[in-house]
Amino acid sequence: MGDSWNPSFSDSDSDDNQIYVARDPRKDKHFDRKQELLWNCKGKAGKVGQGKQPLVIAVIGPPGCGKSSFLNTIFAAFSHDHWSEHAKYGEFGRRGKQVTRRLKSFQKKDYYKDRDEYLLPTFLDMTGFEDDDAPLNTELLSIVLCGKLKEGEELHNVIEYGQHFGVNAVKEKYFGGKYFGKIPKQEGMPNLLDYFVIENREEYLRVNRVFVVCSANPDQPLPVNLFEAVTDITNRERDITLYGVLTQADKYKSRDQRVLKRKREFMRALGIPKNRFARIKNYCPDIDPNMTYEDTIIPSLDVPVLRLMRQVLTAEPTDQDYTHRRTKNGKYVPNLSKSPVVTCIIVFVLFVLFVLFVLFLFRLILIK
Numbered sequence: 001m002g003d004s005w006n007p008s009f010s011d012s013d014s015d016d017n018q019i020y021v022a023r024d025p026r027k028d029k030h031f032d033r034k035q036e037l038l039w040n041c042k043g044k045a046g047k048v049g050q051g052k053q054p055l056v057i058a059v060i061g062p063p064g065c066g067k068s069s070f071l072n073t074i075f076a077a078f079s080h081d082h083w084s085e086h087a088k089y090g091e092f093g094r095r096g097k098q099v100t101r102r103l104k105s106f107q108k109k110d111y112y113k114d115r116d117e118y119l120l121p122t123f124l125d126m127t128g129f130e131d132d133d134a135p136l137n138t139e140l141l142s143i144v145l146c147g148k149l150k151e152g153e154e155l156h157n158v159i160e161y162g163q164h165f166g167v168n169a170v171k172e173k174y175f176g177g178k179y180f181g182k183i184p185k186q187e188g189m190p191n192l193l194d195y196f197v198i199e200n201r202e203e204y205l206r207v208n209r210v211f212v213v214c215s216a217n218p219d220q221p222l223p224v225n226l227f228e229a230v231t232d233i234t235n236r237e238r239d240i241t242l243y244g245v246l247t248q249a250d251k252y253k254s255r256d257q258r259v260l261k262r263k264r265e266f267m268r269a270l271g272i273p274k275n276r277f278a279r280i281k282n283y284c285p286d287i288d289p290n291m292t293y294e295d296t297i298i299p300s301l302d303v304p305v306l307r308l309m310r311q312v313l314t315a316e317p318t319d320q321d322y323t324h325r326r327t328k329n330g331k332y333v334p335n336l337s338k339s340p341v342v343t344c345i346i347v348f349v350l351f352v353l354f355v356l357f358v359l360f361l362f363r364l365i366l367i368k
């Protein structure tokens with residue numbers, strides 16, 4: 001889908017001090033641009049029945065950086081009527097306090113009202129994966145991103161297991177390998193039998209893209225350990241692509257040299273190019289103290305988010321589709337899962353035709 005937009009203002013003029021909140025969003029000068037980007041996004045996402053799966057996008061970042069608000073902003077950007085609180089925001093607890101690790105997933109049906117067939121992504125709000133490069137944290141992240149957790153399986157069980165038996169045991173349990181160590185039965189430890197499972201686990205919800213979110217506040221240190229853990233995983237799992245998002249563009253302007261420096265450092269630490277980065281303003285009371293957006297949308301906030309989403313939804317060579325599938329050792333091979341059946345049917349039909357033909361010949365000979 002082409003990008004026919006002729007800008008009379010910049011998509012990234014998100015540094016305007018004043019956000020225009022119109023009761024009727026159609027009067028907003030960004031409205032048409034929003035519609036166009038939305039259309040582009042849907043086109044890239046594709047429809048049910050095209051052999052594709054919706055993308056799975058994880059959102060990670062330090063507590064309070066605006067992850068949940070960012071998700072709500074994406075959902076508002078996808079919507080036509082108003083902002084809603086789908087992901088609970090402002091729940092990050094007191095600074096310095098350990099936050100429990102939690103995962104919350106949002107499928108299209110949870111955040112999108114229109115009844116259309118577009119394959120909008122599933123999002124994963126990852127809470128509490130703080131700035132920690134301890135090997136167990138990295139392993140936990142990798143388990144989540146590689147989709148090794150079953151639906152409803154608790155993260156704290158993995159942590160407890162790791163604390164009891166060590167990181168290698170966790171690795172082997174979730175990624176396969178040989179673990180023959182004798183494990184003493186522990187009170188309150190669930191699924192003990194599972195601990196002897198040594199084959200590679202199935203993937204339940206493999207993540208395709210990761211949004212690393214951070215505040216643009218130059219006074220906050222960048223969570224370099226978290227970056228390292230995430231980039232470690234994405235360097236290994238080549239089909240997971242990283243994107244960087246700096247929030248609070250309303251407070252921290254790009255004309256501030258320190259903000260610009262932070263942006264450069266952020267992008268360098270994640271090793272991402274410009275097209276995989278966005279500075280955004282989230283829907284939040286700072287933007288509109290009256291929270292008019294409970295009844296409307298703010299296209300100027302949606303546009304930068306939709307531009308990023310359009311990039312995110314653009315298919316990559318490693319995306320799982322009907323032509324390729326990922327093997328257990330991470331390679332992509334042509335997806336022949338249905339072909340053997342088709343091949344068998346064709347061979348069978350040919351065989352039957354051949355037998356009929358031979359019988360026919362026999363009959364001819366006998367008649368003669």
Ligand SMILES: Nc1nc2c(ncn2[C@@H]2O[C@H](COP(=O)(O)OP(=O)(O)O)[C@@H](O)[C@H]2O)c(=O)[nH]1
Binds near residue numbers: 061091281282287
């Ligand atoms: N001014 C401003 N505040 C924001 C922005 N994004 C989030 N916030 C505020 O930051 C606080 C934490 O946001 P939240 O989404 O809960 O962060 P999380 O812990 O990463 O999920 C909330 O009070 C939000 O209103 C933004 O872009 N601009």
Ligand SMILES: [Mg+2]
Binds near residue numbers: 068069091127
């Ligand atoms: Mg949150």
